[in-house]
Structures are given as structure tokens and as C-alpha cells.
Amino acid sequence: MAESMAGLKRSCRCTEVTEANIGQELTLMGWVQKSRNKGGIIFTDLRDRSGIIQIIFEESDCGTESFEKAERLRSEFAVAVTGVVEKRSGAANPNLKTGTIEVRAKALRILSESEVPPFPIEENSRTREELRLKYRYLDLRRPDLQRNIMTRSRVATMVRQFLADEGFLEIETPTLIKSTPEGARDYLVPSRVHPGSFYALPQSPQLLKQLLMCSGFDRYFQLARCYRDEDLRADRQPEFTQIDMELSFVDVDDVLDVNERMLKKLFKEICDFDVQLPIQRMTWREAMDRFGSDKPDMRFGMELKNVSDVVKDCEFVVFKSALEAGGSVRAINAEGQAGMPRKKIDALVEFAKGFGAKGLAYLAVNADGTYKCSFGKFMKPEELDALVAAMDAKPGDLLFFAADKDKVVFDVLGNLRLELARQLDLLKKDDFKFLWVTEFPLLEYSEEEGRYVAMHHPFTMPMEEDLPLIDTDPGAVRAKAYDIVLNGTELGGGSVRIHQADVQEKMFEVLGFTKERAEDQFGFLLEAFKYGVPPHAGLAYGLDRVVMLMVGADSIRDVIAFPKVKDASCMLMEAPSEVDKKQLDELGIAVVAQDPAAE
């Protein structure tokens, strides 16, 4: 039985009722959290997006018809209650915002009944995620997800307001665009009108926002949906939202300045956290050397140190061969951890192997100043002393050493540093440590493709002073590119763009593009640049990550209303799905059946 709400109007949300309303008659609408019949008196917790309020039903107040309906109430029924606000007759509930009041019902309507939900609608669900995602609309009723989605909405509103006040224009760019297969894999959309041709869904509005700068809008932003068809690692989504912006007639400092003021405002208003400005800046080189990562978590120290010089004459073959091969030996100091049990150290060695280490050497400085060292027998005592001194290790400290190519050493120690911080509980979620990482390399060498690829994208401006290196030592050229990092997560990144035709041509050449291919893929941009292109720069944040860190969620799935799972499918709608043959015929598409035996 579902009643209508004709003649009723909701007065306010459940927790907007306060002691100031005592004595007033109100109508509330929401869902039954739970209902307990104590014989002659029924206590019902009524819930909406604001929270919970207690309703009391007694036949003498609400009449027989409503009382009988109240007896039938079950969790998740949608109801309308009219009643009078009172001070609580029983003990106050300090856990509820409305804990000192209740509503004595005069009338009840059951707007719709509910089957028993597949899991309880409660905070911190322990239900497995697949089930929650299949019934996401119920999962979203849970208070933690309600808060996350509401916070996300506030963030979006504040971003819009802040950027509008700063003179940015919100401009939409199309989502059916041309495929430019540089970067991640595109999602393709077949064209019916042009059989055999495809649109791509944008990986970002990069080229379009650069064209908007050519058009003279000078400050653009958009909350843009972006799509990347990648194998989903840990916490990625095939579609995600960027806070995307671009500015004309600016250099690096201008972009960083407006963005740090925006971050300060957001974190103050949403998290009541004061971001100290200016946000610390660190070059990519320094970040790698000190933290083994281009997105260092600055909430704790445990910095890497290069001890290659200290061990350069030692006979320990692991160190020796790494140095001979042009690599390095670096270490971190886990202070006070000398007593770490062997089992735990072994587990860390295994952990390091997961990042490409052949092994992990360690040295513990015992309380009496002697050493327990996995490679002690290969080293002279004075060599060990020199290492301990170089690492500023005190009695009680534990040192871990990695020796390999720089890339492996950074990866191993950067991740080991984080793992130790997790184990030692050094990562506080309500501490926000921001960092700009600047001067990224322009190019990185792709073993897979046998050529240099753009580290950010092909339109990123090299640093002027490094331009002469572009032919002789491309890997050493730094870019005017920057990332904003928070607690070890890259929140966003951007760059100053190339606006000189000759530099752009050079860039395409270094990336191995023929003139024809550059023309075919990016001709429209190169053409636009012939008509007075302003110097411009921009940045894009992953909105999902920003909100995730703000609310302290563990996954971006917890701040996206309808996320997809690891294999890029939607458990709720069961997408992707097969389509009618007629639809395929119209598109001129034939599906080649997968041979299960071939897999």
C-alpha cells in the first residue's frame, strides 16, 4: 500500500528540527531507520539525508488508523509523519543531533513500503563491495556515503564560485572528439553517419582548452568528465572528473598562485584546515633524491640518502656491481626500529622485491653501539662505521639499503618508506601536507616503444635554458610542468604550453612524429597557432581524489555516486552489455566472436 502525499508539505529535514521548535507541529518525510514497538508505544527513527530524529506513536495522539500503520513500519519504508516537537521523555541520546527532542506523531502516511534490504543501511558497512555496488542506490543511503556525496557537491560549488570570482569562464567542451592516440588508450564511439569512422571520448579537454585560449577567453575552467581506457590499477576509474583550467598571458607562478589560494579556501571551508601559503615547492630532481618519489608524502621524514660515495671502494658485490653499472646505493633510516623482529624484516625484503629489488640490505645499530648487519661479513668495520655516520644513525636505529639502477632504487626505497610509515602509524588522515613538484623531465624513454615519449603531454614547454640539450641529451631537458601533491597523492598537474611553432615542431620531431602524422593528428591546433596564439598554461585536478582526501575515504569509489569496478563494469546497470544486431548493423559493425578455446 502506497499512500499519496496530497495535502502534505514537508516542513524541513529531520535534523533541522531543534529545541527551538518545541511545541510546534511539523511534517517530516523520510525513511524508517528502525521501529520498536514497546506495547502501546512505538519508537521510530526517521532518517533523511540530514540525519535521524525520533518519532513517538501512541494511539491516543495519532488515532487508531495511524497507530495500526505504525505497527507495520519496517526498515526503509518511506513515510510522512505529522506531529508536535517535544523535549525527549526518555534519556537524551548524545549521539544524535536531535538527541534531546522527539516528535509526538499525530498522523502517519506510508508513502511506500520496502522489501527487506539486502544489507543494513548503516555507517561503515561491512557488506562486501560487489553487493553494495549492485544495490548502489541503497548503499548511497548510508550516512557516510551521503556525507561524501554532499561534500563533493559543496566542493564543486565552491570551486565554481572561487574561479568565477577570479575571472574564469566556465565553458563546456565536446565529449565526442577526435582520437589522438598519444597517452592512454581512447574510448571509441562509432559513427553511424560515417561508417568505419570513430569519435573518441576525451582523455582530457587539453587541446580544446588550448583552442579556447586562442579564441581569447583568457581564463577557462570546467568540471570535465574524462575517459581513459586503461587496465584499472588500484584506485582508478575509466571515467573520472577533472577540475580543468587554462590561463593566458601567464607563467608558472601565476598558475600556482591562483591554485594555492583556491586550495586554501576549499580546505578551510570543508575541513577547517589552514593551508599555509605559499605551498612548499620542490623540483622533481630533489623529490626523487630525497623521497624516491615524484609525489612524496611530506607528513613524515625518513628521507633517502645517497651513500654511493661512502661505499664506492667496498668489496660487497651487490653494492659494487650496482655502482659499476652506473647505478647508486641509497638508504633510509627507520629510527628506533633496531629491535624489529627478523620476520618483519624478511617481509619488508619481500615487499622490496615487489618493486624490482634483487634484495634489501639492512643494518641495525644495537643499543650498545654494535651492529647487526645482513652484509657485515663483506665490509670492513670502518666501512660500516662510515655508513652509520653518513646515515646519522644512533643506537636503536635500523637502516635499509638498496643498490641498483637509480630508477629501481627510488622505487624500492620510496615505497619502503611509505610502507614503514604505514606500519609505524605515521600517516594521520587529518594532517594535510601540500607540495608543488616542479621542473619535471620533459621526456621519458619508453623501452616498450623504443623512443622518447612526453612525460606530461606533447604541448608542454621545455625550460628555456635546457632547450639546447634537446638534440644532444633529450632525457635531461626539464619542463615547465608541475604537480600538486597532497599526502603522497598527486591531486593534479599541469604545465606551461608551447606556443612557438618552431619549438612545437622540434618537440614532435623528438617524439618521433613525422610531419604528416603531426599534421594528421594535431593539424587543427598547429593551424590555430598561426593566428596569434597567446602564451598560456593550465592545470587539472582529479576532483575524485581531492574529495577522497578531504573526507578521509580510502577509495575514490567512496566519493563517486555510481563508480565502476576493476574490470570497468558497472555492477548496477550491468554495463557494458551486448547490443541488438540492428544497432550494430546501423553502425556497420560486425562483432568477431571470441573463441573461448583461444583464451
Ligand code: ASP
Ligand atoms: N590535461 C592535463 C591532464 O589531464 C592537465 C593539464 O595539463 O592541464 O593531465
